[in-house]
Amino acid sequence: MSVQSAAEFNAWMRLQLPSVRVSRHAAPGDTYTLDGVKAPHLAKLLACPWVTFVDVPSRRAREERPLDNSDLVTNTIAPLHARFPSLAGQGMTVSVKERPFDPTDIDFRGRVAVGESTTQAVSAHATAMATLIAGGGNSAPSGKGAAWQAGLISADFSELMPDDGGRLTQMGVSVQNHSYGVAIENYYGLETRAYDAHATRYPQLVHVFSSGNDGVKTSPSGRYAGLAGVANITGQFKMSKNTLSVGATDSRGNVVPLSSRGPAYDGRVKPELVAYGADGSSDAAALVSGMSLLVQQAYKEQLGGILPPAALVKAVLLNSANDTGRPAIDFESGYGQADALGAVQTIRERRFYTNSVTQNAERVFTITVPAGSPELKITLAWHDAAAAPDAAQALINDLDLELFRPATKQRWKPWVLSHFPHLDSLTLPARRRPDHLNNVEQITVVAPAAGVYELHVRGFSVPQGPQAFSVAYEFGETGFAWLNPLAGSTFNPGTPQELRWQWVGAATTARLEYQPAGSTAWQVVTPTVELKAGFTTWTPPSAAAAQLRMVTPTGVYLSETFTIHAPLSLQVGYACPEEALLHWSAVPGATEYQLYSLSATGLQPLRRTRDTVAVLPATELPFRYFAVAPVLGAK
Incomplete structure (x- = not known):
């Protein structure tokens, strides 16, 4: 109370x-x-x-569903790893709030910080979430997470109020993941207010919540009570303005039916983002937590080791997201499908501003749009002061974003949704108008004319100022980019593989071809591929390595060289105190095999051999865990 x-x-x-x-x-x-x-x-x-x-405390939280599979391609995490291999979460720490994850899991080797002592049994769900966020890939490629070298700490969700922010800060935690929920709740409660206050007190700490898995249910209370399939986010704490709620999609970007929808209790846009999570929103939130760590790390590397404001992380993630579902914003996918590579590029190219504003004051920022830009997108975000319990509307400080082009005197307002409590109204397309409800505002302009534009941020109503804010922007990229295969990709011969790419351009077809290593001839895989589809399926033949190319009307796009071989199964021949023998099947085309051992924090090269057998002396036996990979074409 x-x-x-x-x-x-x-x-x-x-x-x-x-x-x-x-x-x-x-x-x-x-x-x-x-x-x-x-x-x-x-x-x-x-x-x-x-x-x-008066509010109800300590409702029993539930995990939002265990992890059955993972996908680091849909949200461009794998392409980010390939483009920036040194960006892996080093020096960052995430807190996983639910039941304890397994600290002995080898995918967290050497990176688990000591948290609160607990008598609870370890949770498979929490371990899966921690793996998606920061798994090291020691157990298998599927054990690699988004920020795969970040530190981890466990927190307990039996207390739904925020954790001690001072202690989190002391332990270096900059992101906390919340992949749990309670029943559908639609009001601004004490937990909601506490998280909004927590975010303003600790402005660099990012809180990421799963939206919930009640997407087909109906809210029993609140403004949207009785409306089927909307406003069914699981927990009033997810109504907070200064946190992120994440819904779930399949690998095609479609919001899955069980993913909880918005709007928030007062009509605000919730969830703000979606990410891959075909089995639920837990893993979607975990992926966004991992992305948030990488955005923070990129910022620290660019700006002298300091953490960015959490509002900037939010603005960058929402601005770089790829639109999915209905055009612009909506109450199912929020601002779109999270794009890890785009978010990090926004930071690395310094396409953002931070400042503050007071009542009726205005800040103006100038940007120059290059010729041929497919879309200008700008997002404003700020951490707003906590509202009073049971407030009819959560927003306290109201800022306005406007885009102005001096050459033509054109002006653009943000996208705003109808939040009237009727199913037809909640599915209406977004319209341009002033936003006096959300503490996030976004403007997009398709195919903008090249030249100088001004971003205006005005303090429309700032009773508790000055109000700090963050702005991120991008121009979009035209053309083609491979998402799978990437450098280091391995395909299993005779097994259907999904090829994926991004295409920004006119709807057109292309020809897909492949070339085995050592050959100079290209062979047709599919004569006609719809580029806008973004994927196709191919069953690779037996070959040591190969390369793909997409032949489009405007150019030819080569993939990285990838390997084709069946998964290796490392077997123990015998294990004695003085030595052990490992063996594995031969891979066609392999010149050598690289043996790895698990050290204090991850897999390290141990030795190379031309044989398919390795005898380990007593000095190497303490490593306990080993892996092997074929050497194909010096890779």
Whole structure:
């Protein structure tokens, strides 16, 4: 509950309800938890002149579903790893709030920080989330996460209020993942307010929530009660303005039916992002947490080792997202499909601004749009002050974003959705108008004319200023880019493989071809491919290595050289105290084999051999875990 005078409330409690135990939360400072409240006590509490709001604490959180598969291509995490191999989350730490993950999992080797002691059993779900965020890929390629060298710490979701921010900061945590939920809740409660206050007190800490897996359900309460399949986000804490809620899509970018939809209780855009999670929004949130770590790391490398504001991380992630579902924003996919590579490129190319504004003041930023840009996109985000419990509308400080082109005097407003409580209204396309509801605003212009533009950020209503804000922008990229295969990709011969790419351009067809290593002739895989589809399936033949190319009307696009071989199964021949023998099947075309051992933090090269057998002496046996890879064409 929240109270308006701590001293008077405590005195009243001692007199009226002496058997009830009272404990105070750190933030907001007027929030208390009461233990031992019985039904007759509630009427007294509600009549207390010092009590302003009563909420239900400690609802039992539930994991949003275990992980069955992973995909680092849909959200361009694998392409990011290929483009920037040194960007892997080094020096960053993530907190995974739910049940404890398994600290002995070899995919976290040497990177687990000591958290709170707990008697709870380790959770397979939490371990899967931690793997998606920061798995090291030691167990298998599927064990590699987005920020695969980041540190990890476990936190407990039995307390739904925010964790001690000072302690998180002390332990170096810059992102906390929340892949859990409760029932559908549509109001601005004490947990909502606490997370908004937490974000303003610790402005560099990013909180990422799963939207929930109740996408086909109907809210039993609130403004949108009784409307089927909308406003079904699982937990009032996910209504917070200054956090990210993430929905789930399949590998084609389609929002899966079970992914919880918005709007938020007051009509704001929720979820803000979607990411791959065919089995639910848990893994989608985990992927976005990993991306957030990489955005923070890229910023630290560019700007002298300091962390970015969390509002900037949010602006960058939303601005770089790829539109999916209905055009512009919507209540199913928010601002779009998260794009890790695009987000990091925004930071590395310094396409962002940070500043602050007061009531009626205005900040103006100038950008120059290059010729041939497919789309100009700008996103404004700010961490807003916490609202009062049960507020009809959460927004306190209201900023306005406008795009202006001096050469033609044209102006563009942000995209805004109808939030009227009717199913037809909630599916209407976004329109350009001032936004006085959200603390995120976005403007897009398709095929903008080249030249100088101005971004105007104005303090429309700033009762608690000055208000800090962040702006990110991009111009889009035209052309073709391979997503799979990439450098280091391995295909299994005779097994259908999904080839994927990005194409920004006119709808057209192309010819897909492949060339085995050592050959000079290209062979047709598919004579006609729809480039806008972004994928096709190919069953590779037996070959040591190969390369693909897409022949389009405007150019030829070569893939990286990739390998083709069946997965190697490393076997133990014998294991004795003085030595052990490992063996594996031969791979056609392999000149050597690289043996790896698991060191303090990850797999390290141990030795190379031309044989398919390795004898390990006693000095190498303490490594315990080993892996092998064929050497094909010096790779």
